Amino acid sequence: MNHNLMIKIKDLHKSYKMGSNSLHVLKGINFEVEEGELVAIMGSSGSGKSTLLNILGMLDLLDKGTYDLDGVPIKDLDETKAANYRNKFLGFVFQSFNLINYKTALENVTLPLYYQGFKRKEREEEALRYLDNVGLKEWATHLPSELSGGQKQRVAIARALVSKPKVLLADEPTGALDSKTSKEVMALIQKINKDGKTILIVTHEEDIAKMCSRIVRLKDGVIMEDKKNKMVKAI
Amino acid sequence: MFSRDRWLEIFDSIKKNKLRTFLSGFTVALGILIFVVLFGFGNGLDNTFDKFFTDDALNTMWVNAGRTTKPYMGYKANRRIEFDNKDLEDITNRFAFYIDGITPRISESGNIGYKLKSNNYSVRGVGPFHQKNEMTIMMQGRYINGLDVENKERNVVIGRLVKQDLFGDEDALGKFVSGGGRSWKVIGVFQDDGGDNEERIVYVPYTTLQLIQKNTDKLQQIIISYKPEIGYAGAVAFENQLKKYLKQKKFIDPTDPRGVFIRNIASELSRNDQFKSGLSSIILFVGIGTLLAGIIGISNIMVFVVKERTKELGIRKAIGATPSSIIGMILQEAIFITSISGYIGLITGIGILKLVGNTLEEDYYILDPYVDLNTAILATFLLIGFGAFAGYLPAKRAAKIKPIEALTDK
Numbered sequence: 078m079n080h081n082l083m084i085k086i087k088d089l090h091k092s093y094k095m096g097s098n099s100l101h102v103l104k105g106i107n108f109e110v111e112e113g114e115l116v117a118i119m120g121s122s123g124s125g126k127s128t129l130l131n132i133l134g135m136l137d138l139l140d141k142g143t144y145d146l147d148g149v150p151i152k153d154l155d156e157t158k159a160a161n162y163r164n165k166f167l168g169f170v171f172q173s174f175n176l177i178n179y180k181t182a183l184e185n186v187t188l189p190l191y192y193q194g195f196k197r198k199e200r201e202e203e204a205l206r207y208l209d210n211v212g213l214k215e216w217a218t219h220l221p222s223e224l225s226g227g228q229k230q231r232v233a234i235a236r237a238l239v240s241k242p243k244v245l246l247a248d249e250p251t252g253a254l255d256s257k258t259s260k261e262v263m264a265l266i267q268k269i270n271k272d273g274k275t276i277l278i279v280t281h282e283e284d285i286a287k288m289c290s291r292i293v294r295l296k297d298g299v300i301m302e303d304k305k306n307k308m309v310k311a312i
Numbered sequence: 313m314f315s316r317d318r319w320l321e322i323f324d325s326i327k328k329n330k331l332r333t334f335l336s337g338f339t340v341a342l343g344i345l346i347f348v349v350l351f352g353f354g355n356g357l358d359n360t361f362d363k364f365f366t367d368d369a370l371n372t373m374w375v376n377a378g379r380t381t382k383p384y385m386g387y388k389a390n391r392r393i394e395f396d397n398k399d400l401e402d403i404t405n406r407f408a409f410y411i412d413g414i415t416p417r418i419s420e421s422g423n424i425g426y427k428l429k430s431n432n433y434s435v436r437g438v439g440p441f442h443q444k445n446e447m448t449i450m451m452q453g454r455y456i457n458g459l460d461v462e463n464k465e466r467n468v469v470i471g472r473l474v475k476q477d478l479f480g481d482e483d484a485l486g487k488f489v490s491g492g493g494r495s496w497k498v499i500g501v502f503q504d505d506g507g508d509n510e511e512r513i514v515y516v517p518y519t520t521l522q523l524i525q526k527n528t529d530k531l532q533q534i535i536i537s538y539k540p541e542i543g544y545a546g547a548v549a550f551e552n553q554l555k556k557y558l559k560q561k562k563f564i565d566p567t568d569p570r571g572v573f574i575r576n577i578a579s580e581l582s583r584n585d586q587f588k589s590g591l592s593s594i595i596l597f598v599g600i601g602t603l604l605a606g607i608i609g610i611s612n613i614m615v616f617v618v619k620e621r622t623k624e625l626g627i628r629k630a631i632g633a634t635p636s637s638i639i640g641m642i643l644q645e646a647i648f649i650t651s652i653s654g655y656i657g658l659i660t661g662i663g664i665l666k667l668v669g670n671t672l673e674e675d676y677y678i679l680d681p682y683v684d685l686n687t688a689i690l691a692t693f694l695l696i697g698f699g700a701f702a703g704y705l706p707a708k709r710a711a712k713i714k715p716i717e718a719l720t721d722k
Contacts, residue, residue, distance in 0.1 A: 134630075136630065136714060136715050137714060156634070156635045156711070156712065157634045157635060157636065160629060160632055160633060160634040160635070161632070161634065163629075163630065163631070163632050164631065164632025165632075169630050169631065175623075175626075175627045175630070176627075177624050177627055177628075179325070179328035179329060180324070180328070184324070188628070188631055189631040189632050191317065191321065192628075192631065192632040192633050192634075192637070193632065197317060197320070236631065237631075240631070240632065
């Protein structure tokens with residue numbers, strides 16, 4: 078395996094202003110992820126795991142420290158630059174799926190390609206291929222409201238992958254799903270990881286974390302534990 | 313802006329969010345519609361007003377004689393005052409500085425016949441200047457002239473409808489009609505914009521009429537046109553001097569409100585002008601008010617639209633939409649919807665005005681309601697502009713909002 082460094086974070090600090098106080102959420106995180114890893118970031122609520130994911134996803138800005146993504150230093154982010162980086166480097170999967178409700182499954186998946194400037198036909202072909210990969214080719218013309226939770230999450234995964242991102246970031250991807258569907262989604266994530274994609278999952282569920290190759294535990298804004306894990310197969 | 317994909321994306325969003333589209337479109341269409349209709353009705357009122365006061369020449373005074381109400385210089389009250397040909401001459405000479413033209417008018421009704429047909433018409437004995445004064449338009453032949461008056465010719469000028477009644481398709485010029493037991497030569501046919509009644513009139517030289525009426529020299533009414541350049545103040549001064557002169561001449565108490573009446577269009581007109589400018593300001597006020605209400609309406613809806621889309625915009629940002637593409641999308645959609653619906657409102661409004669047409673003239677005094685197309689288009693662009701502006705601010709805020717905040721808003 079090529080041990081290419083995909084994510085490199087040094088001395089990362091982040092605090093939020095809450096009125097006159099400031100809440101120090103991340104207190105010096107040092108963290109590296111190699112290409113092809115499937116990392117679970119764990120912690121109780123308030124541990125800073127979501128903040129870390131948001132900074133990794135350029136959805137939020139860091140206060141102090143450095144962040145390199147596939148060798149590219151992520152700094153001086155203005156909105157437009159962040160949008161372009163997100164589009165090029167990152168795919169997102171959210172707990173609440175975040176599909177656009179008036180667009181069909183296929184249209185949702187084509188959207189990242191639209192923002193990359195692909196032609197309509199190419200977009201649809203590519204999106205259909207990814208929908209097929211997550212096993213939803215037959216559901217392409219359905220609206221999100223006509224899909225089950227697991228199906229929605231799989232559409233969201235297809236949408237996250239269609240732009241061929243370097244890293245897939247998943248925030249509690251199984252948080253809204255029952256245990257059987259969770260396992261199915263995790264199996265899909267493991268398959269994608271096996272194909273070489275670097276994936277970070279924020280979760281608070283121990284058995285989801287056990288399905289990853291590495292588990293990072295956060296508490297009060299610092300990394301408590303960072304260890305390799307023997308990946309448990311989801312199904 | 314002109315990419316086909318952007319348009320398809322917008323059409324998609326419009327098609328699948330019908331309520332939103334309808335709300336913003338409806339507001340704009342209704343705003344423009346109400347503006348056009350109200351403004352059109354206002355202009356219609358204005359037209360009616362103009363019509364009332366443009367049939368006769370505007371620089372005109374009618375001098376009438378009546379009965380006195382006060383005794384004066386040995387004369388009793390309730391004495392009947394009459395004008396005669398001498399008065400006409402005296403006024404002409406004395407007020408030559410003011411006068412553009414002067415004519416007497418003696419009104420009667422008479423039975424006029426041709427061959428087997430005959431009918432009652434209003435007969436007016438007038439001088440040549442009466443034509444200009446009444447804005448009478450000759451269709452055929454000529455009007456009464458100075459020679460007719462001087463020689464007391466039995467010549468007659470008949471209205472278009474008189475000619476139609478008596479002659480039908482036959483040519484009337486040079487034919488003789490009967491009236492008052494004598495025959496009269498038709499020398500002209502006229503038309504008048506003042507309506508049908510004005511075209512059922514017969515004009516004859518006033519001297520001829522006096523001759524027939526036992527050779528009197530009495531005149532019922534004197535009509536004077538004054539020179540337009542003397543202006544409103546000059547007209548009022550003229551009126552006062554003329555009244556004073558006539559009261560003196562006819563031995564009427566200067567304080568007697570009766571005896572001699574002068575109806576001066578100039579003083580009426582200045583009152584009407586005030587009323588009209590008042591009317592115009594009300595119309596303008598209503599128009600601006602309607603537009604303002606429309607602008608506030610579309611602004612509210614745009615704020616609501618952007619708020620409703622916050623989450624969608626957050627998703628779009630998370631998967632790579634730049635802030636400018638978000639703003640562009642919202643604005644383009646807003647401008648598209650408001651333009652289309654503004655156009656619909658405009659056309660509907662103009663259609664309603666056309667449909668209403670003159671049906672409101674009788675009861676509501678609205679004649680030819682119309683809207684100047686430039687005004688209507690300006691109003692439409694104003695609404696579109698403000699709609700875009702009202703959309704821009706929240707769109708900009710939405711584009712700035714961190715995707716994570718938009719997305720956690722569950």
